[in-house]
Amino acid sequence: MKPAVVLVSGGLDSATVLAAARADGFACHALSFAYGQRHAAELAAARSVAETLGAVEHRVVPIDLSAFGGSALTDLSLAVPEAPTAGIPITYVPARNTVFLALALAWAEVLGARDIFIGVNAVDYSGYPDCRPAFIDAFQQLANVATKAGVEGDAFRIHAPLLHLTKADIIRRGMQLGVDFSRTVSCYQADAAGRACGRCDSCRLRREGFGAAGVLDPTRYQ
Amino acid sequence: MKPAVVLVSGGLDSATVLAAARADGFACHALSFAYGQRHAAELAAARSVAETLGAVEHRVVPIDLSAFGGSALTDLSLAVPEAPTAGIPITYVPARNTVFLALALAWAEVLGARDIFIGVNAVDYSGYPDCRPAFIDAFQQLANVATKAGVEGDAFRIHAPLLHLTKADIIRRGMQLGVDFSRTVSCYQADAAGRACGRCDSCRLRREGFGAAGVLDPTRYQ
Numbered sequence: 001m002k003p004a005v006v007l008v009s010g011g012l013d014s015a016t017v018l019a020a021a022r023a024d025g026f027a028c029h030a031l032s033f034a035y036g037q038r039h040a041a042e043l044a045a046a047r048s049v050a051e052t053l054g055a056v057e058h059r060v061v062p063i064d065l066s067a068f069g070g071s072a073l074t075d076l077s078l079a080v081p082e083a084p085t086a087g088i089p090i091t092y093v094p095a096r097n098t099v100f101l102a103l104a105l106a107w108a109e110v111l112g113a114r115d116i117f118i119g120v121n122a123v124d125y126s127g128y129p130d131c132r133p134a135f136i137d138a139f140q141q142l143a144n145v146a147t148k149a150g151v152e153g154d155a156f157r158i159h160a161p162l163l164h165l166t167k168a169d170i171i172r173r174g175m176q177l178g179v180d181f182s183r184t185v186s187c188y189q190a191d192a193a194g195r196a197c198g199r200c201d202s203c204r205l206r207r208e209g210f211g212a213a214g215v216l217d218p219t220r221y222q
Numbered sequence: 223m224k225p226a227v228v229l230v231s232g233g234l235d236s237a238t239v240l241a242a243a244r245a246d247g248f249a250c251h252a253l254s255f256a257y258g259q260r261h262a263a264e265l266a267a268a269r270s271v272a273e274t275l276g277a278v279e280h281r282v283v284p285i286d287l288s289a290f291g292g293s294a295l296t297d298l299s300l301a302v303p304e305a306p307t308a309g310i311p312i313t314y315v316p317a318r319n320t321v322f323l324a325l326a327l328a329w330a331e332v333l334g335a336r337d338i339f340i341g342v343n344a345v346d347y348s349g350y351p352d353c354r355p356a357f358i359d360a361f362q363q364l365a366n367v368a369t370k371a372g373v374e375g376d377a378f379r380i381h382a383p384l385l386h387l388t389k390a391d392i393i394r395r396g397m398q399l400g401v402d403f404s405r406t407v408s409c410y411q412a413d414a415a416g417r418a419c420g421r422c423d424s425c426r427l428r429r430e431g432f433g434a435a436g437v438l439d440p441t442r443y444q
């Protein structure tokens with residue numbers, strides 16, 4: 001089996017991506033970050049997802065983005081919005097996916113993996129710039145000039161298989177692949193037990209997705 | 223004064239870049255990484271450089287690339303070569319400058335800085351892919367699709383003012399700017415007191431640079 005690095009956040013999307021990568025025959029090295037997020041429940045969910053979906057290993061790398069601040073997800077003094085806001089919301093974490101993919105690239109090159117999977121989506125999403133096709137394309141280009149492997153012609157591929165799917169499509173695909181969504185946490189402000197607030201943007205997108213897919217929502221709410 | 227983020231490693235090149243950015247009128251926020259490098263002397267040098275060259279602040283962010291390994295600079299079981307080698311040498315740290323610039327970008331966006339300085343050089347260098355013009359160009363493109371500021375048209379600029387200079391030119395430029403090179407550490411395997419081995423690729427490039435510039439080499443050797 002070819003090795004791949006799969007970014008696993010503990011949410012619904014990356015769990016589906018991990019299941020898809022494994023179904024495609026990759027030996028999946030799951031990577032998560034303790035980045036100063038508001039709650040640790042998503043890391044517990046990531047661990048559970050990685051185990052149950054057959055990752056060959058799971059690493060949690062500490063990288064404290066809360067030292068920089070600037071986002072409601074890493075700065076407890078900023079409130080998570082509970083109603084839609086105009087433009088890119090304050091839950092945007094500056095350069096988060098750039099940092100995450102950079103570290104995934106570092107690990108991939110050491111492992112000899114040339115495939116990196118990320119669960120970004122540009123349909124039912126919060127409008128973050130680093131979830132769009134232009135970002136994925138630019139990162140793949142960077143990866144292939146930044147690294148020894150890339151320069152030697154052994155190219156990296158950044159896979160974002162959910163990029164153009166609706167949340168309902170993602171949920172249907174995950175169900176087909178056997179993902180247990182009750183193990184995933186999407187909420188921006190889950191409690192310590194992993195129960196969702198039901199009001200933030202991420203909860204709204206998730207709940208509407210289950211509704212549109214006609215699937216019973218297994219989320220545990222507070 | 224406009225804010226800028228300046229990557230400061232403790233070496234000769236980034237010290238010169240910090241001095242140049244300050245001479246250009248930027249308020250310099252110096253950024254270093256405790257990334258699992260072989261010796262802490264370069265971080266002590268970075269602190270000294272940041273202080274003496276007037277950075278408004280200096281942060282050292284821990285990001286343990288030695289957890290991934292794969293380089294003689296982060297894996298103590300791999301020896302640092304003391305003679306020239308063919309191709310990209312084993313001192314290459316996978317995706318290091320991608321990781322460093324990603325974190326610089328995160329901090330810059332939070333600070334409201336749009337200028338990021340990095341001391342890479344593609345003339346007298348060890349052949350690392352992430353020190354070349356193509357890498358800097360690709361990262362700048364990425365930065366402007368990855369971030370809220372970039373997408374909103376408030377573009378980031380990645381400055382690499384040493385890219386096309388020889389080591390002798392860099393040393394002359396640093397001298398003009400008042401850099402005290404005795405405070406810098408370039409050696410891949412300096413001892414705890416910051417004294418250089420005199421044999422590794424980085425020592426060789428540095429020593430030849432002082433020779434070619436006709437400047438007395440202030441490096442403390444072991």
